[in-house]
Amino acid sequence: MTVKELSDALELKVFYMEEEDREVEGGYCGDLLSWVMGRCPENVAWVTIMSNQNVAAVAVLCDPACTILSEGVTPDAELLERAEKQGVTLLGTDMDEYQLCWRIKELLG
């Protein structure tokens, strides 16, 4: 499933889209950035409630297919700017992390 297909299926908000045809190969959920940094696989949908620009740094370094902010969180201005500059796909939803991960699992199987 591509980032766009996932985003459409879950009616996600699109804060910034870098590569909508990129394949999503799984999911990962975490907010403590050095925990995520050590464990988040490439090409997944990374779910987090963090909204500062360190999210972009971790996403650039771990290279998930997309990053999804849950619980209605919106990226702060620096995060949005850095996501655009560094090519980090940033999506959002009002769902909490549990619901969102559940739906991602249903879609990806």
Place this chain on the structure above:
Amino acid sequence: MDTVKLVYEIDGDNFSAAGEASTAVKRVLKKLKLPSAIVRRAVICMYEGEINMVIHADGGRAYVDVDEEKIVIRLEDRGPGIPDIDKAMQEGWSTASAEARNSGFGAGMGLPNMKRNSNDMKIETELGVGTTVTMTILFGGEAS
């Protein structure tokens, strides 16, 4: 491959901007066409070290040397030093400030991540003087 030497100043003022040097290092390592597993390990080491310099030591300087067989990352700061290295190395141990925690740091996972993703890690530290962390990533070796 020629030896590549990189130097980055790490700004200690603004920890929400931290990660710039790591991002730059990743770009260079990818250009050198190193295997992606090696790039990932080096980038984890660099990022965690960079963040530590910002949130615990008011910035510092990072030296990254790449030759045919290894990457050596040396992170030097003039921060407070680490009073108990064994404790600092434990997963979950953290003295991060409330502000740092609100930004998503303070899991106490940085130094363990650095150790796990390097083949060798050396910490030299003196209270009130500063800390130097040197990590080596061998192209031939598995992560430790």
